[in-house]
Amino acid sequence: MPENNELVKMLRNVISEEMQTFRQEFRSIVQEELKPVHQELNQVNSRLDQVDIRLDQVDNRLNQVDNRLDQVDKRLDQVDRRLDHMDNCLDQVDRRLDHMDNRLDQVDRRLDHMDNRLDQVDRRLDHMDNRLDRVDRQLNHMDNRFDQVDTRLDNLEKGQRKLQQDVTTIKRDVRAVWDDILRLDNRLSVQENKVIP
Structure with a gap:
């Protein structure tokens, strides 16, 4: 602690200078009272010694405080480094979340597109249902096939776990439905030809 x-x-230095002045004045003015003055000076010196001791103690304590401040400063440096590391980690997390948001947006758009296509499929299926209703008595066994199609669609909705898997599964099942519809349509045409010569 400089x-x-x-x-x-x-x-x-100040105390020493004051004491020297003090001694000189007393020597010149009161030579006959030299002894009492010496006693008083001894007391003053003793007090000065005590002051020196106290000053040394204060100096030691200041050194201790300075050492503790150094330790605190080092710990703060460590905290700063850890906070910097955490900031970097959070930046990486933000970037990954942004990337995931973008991917989810893409999946949402694809799902919307698939919903539209499925709506078209539903409308076409409704049309086919109307056609099948007209020959219901002749093609009663075909109702079971459509029930199977509905069951498959319900199972697809309940069994969704991964968005991309849902899209792939729906595509596959829509193709299967269309195959069934084409087969039904072919069979319906055959039945119509039989019914209407």
Whole structure:
């Protein structure tokens, strides 16, 4: 602690100068009272010694405080480094979340597109249902096939776990439905030809 040492030195110098002046004045003015003055000076010196001891103690405590401040400063540096690391980690998390948001947006758009296509499929299926209703008595066994199609569609909706898998599964089942419809349509045409010569 250079500043404290300088302060202590300065205080010692000031006190020493004051004491010398004090001694000279007393020697010149009251020679006959030299002994009492010596006693008083001894007391003053004793007090000055005590002051020196106190100053040393203060200096030691200041050194201890300085050491503790150094330790705190080092710990703060460690905290800063850890916070920087956490900031970097959070930046990486933000980037990954942004990327995932973009991917989810793409999946949402694809699902919307698939919903539209499925709506078209539903409308076409409704049309086919109307056609099949007209020959219901002749093609009663075909109702079971359509029930199977509905069951398959319900199972697809309940069994969705992964968005991409849903899209792939729906595509596959829509193809299967269309195959069934084509087969039904072919069979219906055959039945119509039989019914209407």
